Amino acid sequence: MAIIDRKGALHGRVSNIVYRTYRGQQIAQIKPARVRQTIDTKEAGLEFGLCSSTAKVFRHAFGYAYKAYDGGMINRLTGKVRKAVSACESKERGERDIHDADLNCLKDFQFNANSPLESALTIRPELQFTGENQIKIYLPAIKQSDIKGIKAGRFVLRLMAISFNFKRDVYSYNSYRDIVIDNRHSWQGGEILMDEDFADGRLVLLSMSVHAYNSDGFGGLDCINSINWDPAAIIGAWHAKGELDEPNAKVGNDNGLVTSTGSYEGNKSLIAIAKLREKAPVKNPREAKSTTPQPPANNAMAFKPPTGDVKF
Numbered sequence: 001m002a003i004i005d006r007k008g009a010l011h012g013r014v015s016n017i018v019y020r021t022y023r024g025q026q027i028a029q030i031k032p033a034r035v036r037q038t039i040d041t042k043e044a045g046l047e048f049g050l051c052s053s054t055a056k057v058f059r060h061a062f063g064y065a066y067k068a069y070d071g072g073m074i075n076r077l078t079g080k081v082r083k084a085v086s087a088c089e090s091k092e093r094g095e096r097d098i099h100d101a102d103l104n105c106l107k108d109f110q111f112n113a114n115s116p117l118e119s120a121l122t123i124r125p126e127l128q129f130t131g132e133n134q135i136k137i138y139l140p141a142i143k144q145s146d147i148k149g150i151k152a153g154r155f156v157l158r159l160m161a162i163s164f165n166f167k168r169d170v171y172s173y174n175s176y177r178d179i180v181i182d183n184r185h186s187w188q189g190g191e192i193l194m195d196e197d198f199a200d201g202r203l204v205l206l207s208m209s210v211h212a213y214n215s216d217g218f219g220g221l222d223c224i225n226s227i228n229w230d231p232a233a234i235i236g237a238w239h240a241k242g243e244l245d246e247p248n249a250k251v252g253n254d255n256g257l258v259t260s261t262g263s264y265e266g267n268k269s270l271i272a273i274a275k276l277r278e279k280a281p282v283k284n285p286r287e288a289k290s291t292t293p294q295p296p297a298n299n300a301m302a303f304k305p306p307t308g309d310v311k312f
Helices: 039-064 073-086 266-279
Strands: 002-004 010-014 017-022 025-030 126-129 135-139 154-165 170-182 190-194 203-215 221-223 232-239 309-311
Touching (some): 039 073, 039 154, 039 170, 039 266, 126 232, 135 203
Antiparallel strands (some): 002 010, 017 025, 126 135, 135 190, 154 170, 154 203, 170 309, 203 221
């Protein structure tokens, strides 16, 4: 039923037409018909949820790499994760997650599109992930004039490697390096080795970020990064060799275990897809060979990341 207000405008529904007022204008819309979702549509929605949840964990974990991000970063990162997972050729939807993904899709992701890392820093690192689950970085010489886009008294170039196990809902700050660049300090060039225990089978991501500082007038320093200048990017992504820990394995240690943030729902999405397929009739061989995924784990940050496994 529609009603007429004091200004003569209709509000409400008559049959399948909905009347409303928007910015002083009368609008009539046909009420959309109810769409019955297919199994494929529901599965696609659940996998999108898995990817969105994965991207949220990445954003939380790399909070030390950036101070401000552009307005589209959340959607851009979710899109990159979705592309990476969808590119998996060895497993089908409902059986795959970020551990099965094509990680090339994540490389060079910019946390702030307003100041891409390659625009702020003129040098380019060379990366190698070794067979011993180590990261070797060759970083050319850097001086203060090599950092563009902002004037500051001091810069800190940060390299940070984080390993993820989404089967157990944990990640770990395995290694980081802070390089100070100012009028008294420069980087002469050379190799940096990150070999701090990347566990077998984990997803390893490496970020590089630049942080600008000026004196606060009291002997300290203020970070002046902002939404207009905050270069930070994922520059490396690898699957560590070996097998992932079992979901019921012990998590972290007394100093490193952090209470779950409840931010990852991917394992629940995989289980939901499996249940959909159990109830649906088998229509083709592709659906017939799907397998039930592992259940989720039961196990319920001044800059220095926590040690051990962080629960998410």
